[in-house]
Amino acid sequence: MDNIWFRIRPVFRRLALWIGIAMAIWAPLAWLQTGTASAHAVLERSVPEPGERMEEGPAAVELHFNEAVESDVGSIAVLDDRSNPVTEARPEAPGDRKSLRLPLPELKEGRYTVSYKVVSADGHPVSGSYVFVVGNPPASPDASAFDLHKQVGHEGHGGYGAEKQLTFEQFIMYTIRVLYYAALLLAAGIMLWYALSKGRQPALEPWLAKWGLYGMRALLIGTLLYVFMSTRELMEGLPLADWGSLLLSTSVGQIWLSLLLLAAVGFAVMKAGRIAALLWTAALLAVESLNGHAAAMEPKAMTVAADFVHLLAAAVWVGGLTLLLALWFGDRKEAGRFAPAFSNAAWLSVALLALSGIGLTVYFMPGWDYLFYTPWGTLLLIKSALVLLVMIVGVLLRLRVRKGHFPKGTLLKMDGILMALIIVIAAIFTSISPLPENEPVNWHQMGEEMHVTVRISPNVPGDNKFTVKVWLPEDVGTPKSVALRLLSEDRPESGPIDIPLEPYEDDEFDAFDGFVKATYRSEGPYLPYAGRWIAEVRVLDRDDNERVERHPFRNY
Incomplete structure (x- = not known):
């Protein structure tokens, strides 16, 4: 052994x-x-590159990593400026498995976000986001898009919808707006009924002439007051000589002059026949469509056309109901003859009002939740409830008329009250912004180990200026690196957007005893769409100790 x-x-x-x-x-x-x-895997190269501005959209997005990734696990998405995916296609992976390619449809002008979340061959997740721009997209609309001061180059004065509390001057302006809006719908509506019923109901013509004259007088007075008060408010603090420039050299002023001209010639049009009446009504409503929120949105042709249909339907309903009420109190027999024609037209006009109103709301608002952010949304919800009541009253009136009975006075009066309330609400909410106002981010955080300031201006989807200031204790010294990231709270699956910061010399006096300051800034389209965001500042000191601060903010 x-x-x-x-x-x-x-x-x-x-x-x-x-x-x-x-x-x-x-x-x-x-x-x-x-x-x-x-x-782990690192994104080495991408096509398009982060922040790249392109004349035409790319055929595909390509992501190149330093090591193999699992193409069947994770996702790549390209989002438009409303954070909606532009394609449902799956990414392709070449033989080396170190790159991914996502084919894209033809992209229109806009800002796009590439968001990726993949798994590397060693089983670790890799995520991130970046932005590229196609063409020269306009700034995303917010409350400032509906500011007349900005449109005529007089920013900073504030409009009658700009204050948080209602002032006496604003109350007067809203009252004039209600008078103008009611007169416009009445005059246009009576003119339409005159053109559509001329020669068919001779007994109705004296009533149409009488209320047409009332409508024209109200329109002329309302337009004069509206244009004068609006011009006065816009030109506050400026010499009287500039009033002519506003009315003659700006689109807003030219629209107001057109409204005044149409209001003045309306008296003659009443005697010129049906064709002239229809042309005048179409011109009046078309000009008013260019005077509203629809003209500030894109695509302008679609929104203005929808607004024109909305006004046309409202005019038919307002003019017809006013005439029916007048006949009810003045000539009950003629009211009975007119009721069937009005009932048919009212049903169609209210349906068009609802459909065009929904269409305009879709164009105005990025999401239905925006209805709860502004007074405009609140008024729209109230108006929608009133329109629903109008539909119920209309059904009851229609059933009664179809049985050959006279319209019931109680229902007519209720319809008239609802009409008046809807006109008041519509006149007010067409003069305030449907979108919330964006406020620049100006955040400062004090701490024992670090102070930090983050500024984002103007804080709108698109191009912004980013400023980061960091103060570290003197014994720690200036930071080794500072990173600013934006994380979407609405899309937590999207990776962070890294802002490329560059150091700069700051001349602001904001020193803190015992601390040294480092300042960085950037500018570009790194805030791609509206929503809730988190600004994350990551600071690495010379000993590789990391300090992280986060601040939530949002834009619209």
Whole structure:
């Protein structure tokens, strides 16, 4: 037994030696491999590049990593400026598995966000986002898009919808707006009924002439007051000589002059026949469509056309109901004859009002939740409830008329009250912004280990200026690196958007005793769409200690 042990002992020694040598070689290699793997996959190159501005949209998005990724796990999405995916296609992976390619449809002018979340070959998740721009897209609309001061180059004065509390001057302006809006719908509506019923109901013509004259007088007075007060408010603090420039050289002023001209010639149009009446009504409503919120939205042709249909339907309903009420109190028999024609037209006009109103709301608002952010949304909800009541009253009136009965006075009066309330609400909410006002981000956080300031201006989807200031204790020194990231709270699955910061010399006096300051800034389209965001500041000191601060904000 001992002889066997002595014979095999050299074999074990040689085996142990070779194992030791193998371990000595393998250990550093394993350490190197682990060090490489700990870095995981990194995005080395992308097409388009972050922040790139392109004349035409790319055929595909390409992401190139430093190591293989699993193409069947994770996702790549390209989002438009309303955070909606532009394609449902799956990414393609070439043979080396180090890159991914997502084919794209033809992209129109706009800002696009590439958001990726993939898994590297070693099983670690890799995520991120960046923005590229196609063409020269206009700034995303917010409350400022509906500011007449901005449109005529007189920013900073504030409009009659700009204050948080209602002032006496604003009350007067809203009252004039209600008078103007009611007169416009009445005059246009009576003119339409005149054109549509001329020669068919001779007994109705004296009533149409009488109320047409009332409507024209109200329209002329209302338009004069509206244009004068609006011009006065816009030109506050400016010489009287500039009033002519406003009315003659700006689109807003030219629209107001057109309204005044149409109101003045309306008296003559009443005697010029049906065709002239229809043309005048179409011109009046078309000009008013250019005077509203629809003209500030894109695509302008679609929104203005929808607003024209909305006004046309409202005019038919307001003019017809006013005439029916007048007949009810003045000539009950003629009211009975007119009721069937009005009932048919009213049903169609209210349906068009609802459909065009929904269409305009879709264009005005990025999402239905915006109805709860502004007074405009609140008024729209109230108006919608009133329109629903109008539909119920209309059904009851229609059933009564179809049975050959006279319209019931109680229902007519209720319809008239609802009409008056809707006109008041419509006149007010067409003069205030449907979108909330964006406020620049100006956040400062004090702390024992770090102070930080983040500024984002103007805080709108699109191009913004980003400023980051960091103060560290003197014994820590200036930071080794500072990063600013934007994370979408509405799309938590999207990776962070890294803002490329550059140091700059700051001349603001904002020193803190015992701290040293470092300042950075950037400018570009790194805030791609409206929503809830988190600004994340990551600061690495010279000892590689990381400090992180986060601040939530939102834009519209």
